[in-house]
Structure formats: C-alpha cells, structure tokens
Amino acid sequence: MRSVRALAAVVLYSLAASNVALAAEPKQGGILRVYHRDSPGSASIHEGATYSVNVPFMPVYNNLAVYNQNVAQNSIDSIVPDLAESWAWSNDNRTLTFKLHHDVKWHDGKPFTSADVQMHVRHADGQVGAEVPPEPAQILV
Numbered sequence: 001m002r003s004v005r006a007l008a009a010v011v012l013y014s015l016a017a018s019n020v021a022l023a024a025e026p027k028q029g030g031i032l033r034v035y036h037r038d039s040p041g042s043a044s045i046h047e048g049a050t051y052s053v054n055v056p057f058m059p060v061y062n063n064l065a066v067y068n069q070n071v072a073q074n075s076i077d078s079i080v081p082d083l084a085e086s087w088a089w090s091n092d093n094r095t096l097t098f099k100l101h102h103d104v105k106w107h108d109g110k111p112f113t114s115a116d117v118q119m120h121v122r123h124a125d126g127q128v129g130a131e132v133p134p135e136p137a138q139i140l141v
Contacts, residue, residue, distance in 0.1 A: 034056060036052070036055075036056055037052070038052035040053045040057075043057050043060070044057075045057055045058060046123075046124045062082050062083050063082045063083065064081075064082060064083050064084040064087070064098050064100075065079050065080065065081055065082055065084055066079070066080060066082045067079060067080070068080045083100060083104055083112065084098040084099060084100055084101070085100060085101050086099045087099065100112065100113075
C-alpha cells in the first residue's frame with residue numbers, strides 16, 4: 001500500500017512539474033510549421049475566401065472587431081473589439097463609426113490610423129484608385 005501511495009505521489013509531482021514547464025513565458029521569434037492540405041496562391045483572406053486560405057491565415061490578421069472565441073456560437077452579441085476600441089451606428093443606421101485603439105503599431109513601428117482602415121476597405125471593396133501595397137496579404141498583418 002505504501003508503494004502505491006509513493007508511486008501516486010511521484011506521478012502527481014511529475015504532472016505538476018510538467019505543467020509548470022508548459023506554462024512558461026512564450027519565446028518570441030522562431031518558425032511555426034503547420035501541416036496544410038493545400039498551397040494557397042495568396043495569404044489575402046479577401047482574395048481567396050476559402051477554407052484553404054481562411055484557416056491558416058485568419059490568426060495572422062487583426063480585425064476591427066471579431067467574434068468572441070470563447071463563445072460556442074457566433075451571434076451579434078458575441079462580437080468583441082479588436083483593433084477598434086468601440087463602435088456606434090448613426091441614428092439612421094446608415095453609418096457605422098469605429099473608435100480605434102491609439103496604441104496600435106504596424107510591424108515597422110508606424111502608427112495604425114483611420115487612413116489605413118479606409119485604404120483597406122476601399123481595396124476589399126474593389127474601388128479603383130485605392131493605393132494598394134504590392135502584396136495584399138500585408139494590408140493588416
């Protein structure tokens with residue numbers, strides 16, 4: 001009986017120690033390798049809205065608002081802010097205004113602004129004259 005208790009204690013201690021190691025602070029950088037069944041032609045979720053594009057690339061992008069990932073079913077009530085701090089509809093429900101977070105920066109350190117949102121919306125809408133970077137996948141990375 002003593003040996004069973006000792007074994008149980010060793011197993012519990014090992015499990016607790018391994019959980020502490022797994023909960024360590026994540027390391028920045030490196031390479032993430034993921035198996036994928038396809039080879040999408042672009043990382044732009046607007047140009048190729050398929051499973052093969054959306055599944056691997058949606059976690060790379062930020063959005064003005066997203067569905068709460070901790071809620072089992074998406075609904076209008078489960079939309080939460082991401083790059084937007086808040087939003088409000090006009091009285092006639094024709095204009096949606098987003099208040100953006102002020103501390104957001106691009107990968108190069110430049111601030112994220114309403115002009116960036118406007119360019120992205122124009123590009124996604126196919127409007128002519130929108131200044132588009134050479135690789136659309138870098139619009140909101």
